[in-house]
Amino acid sequence: MIVSDPFKGLYIDRWVGEVLHYTGMGKSGDQSIGFMQNKTLAESSVNGVAVHLFEVHKPSVYSYVGPVELASEPYQDAQNGEDGTSRKVWIFPVTPKTGSTKPLSLEALRIEAEAQAKRAKALSDAALKAKAKQSGSTRVGVRPAITQQYQRNPWVAEYAKRRAAGHCQLCTKPAPFSTKAGEPYLEVHHVQWLSQGGADTIENTVALCPNCHRMMHVVGSADHAEKLSAAAAP
Numbered sequence: 001m002i003v004s005d006p007f008k009g010l011y012i013d014r015w016v017g018e019v020l021h022y023t024g025m026g027k028s029g030d031q032s033i034g035f036m037q038n039k040t041l042a043e044s045s046v047n048g049v050a051v052h053l054f055e056v057h058k059p060s061v062y063s064y065v066g067p068v069e070l071a072s073e074p075y076q077d078a079q080n081g082e083d084g085t086s087r088k089v090w091i092f093p094v095t096p097k098t099g100s101t102k103p104l105s106l107e108a109l110r111i112e113a114e115a116q117a118k119r120a121k122a123l124s125d126a127a128l129k130a131k132a133k134q135s136g137s138t139r140v141g142v143r144p145a146i147t148q149q150y151q152r153n154p155w156v157a158e159y160a161k162r163r164a165a166g167h168c169q170l171c172t173k174p175a176p177f178s179t180k181a182g183e184p185y186l187e188v189h190h191v192q193w194l195s196q197g198g199a200d201t202i203e204n205t206v207a208l209c210p211n212c213h214r215m216m217h218v219v220g221s222a223d224h225a226e227k228l229s230a231a232a233a234p
């Protein structure tokens, strides 16, 4: 059984498509491929031991991914150990056996990223710098995720932008820049969010500058929403 837990901190695992590059065991000094679980994993294609993968997307909540197998030969990489110094680690590229993956939602990954960001905020400046440097690998993980995409009405969006006549409907300032086509850049926003059942109609749609748009999604108040509703009224 292997657990990929980004909240445990020390090991850096990353997905590349369907392959998890899983960091072996050993907290400081160079890792040995003959050490405990590393040995079992390295030999898993021939020793008949079934390997099951769990992932953690929320601290202390384990989700079962399924049985995995080695996708390619284990290789060595550099990661910092518990003592903060760089050492060699073993990376085991494992992939879920065919048909055993559950598609992960973008929402689950977002929750994971938020929890990680919280942990980062709690670190001292020095500890944060050490962490940031530790993961200074040029390799970036990438994994598929499923999400819901709203199919917005293009006529409504264009109408909302035209009605705004180049000005943000919240701060009323001119759009901060123009597009390559020379049009004022504004973003279409739904006063009552589509995700909360809002309608994709001209009465629920406004055009905002990027600042105000982001602000509405982060800390927008009922007063702001009311002002926008008035601006969207026919």
Ligand SMILES: [Zn+2]
Pocket: 168, 169, 170, 171, 172, 173, 208, 209, 210, 211, 212, 213
């Ligand atoms: Zn604005």
Ligand SMILES: [Zn+2]
Pocket: 188, 189, 190, 213, 217
């Ligand atoms: Zn919006």
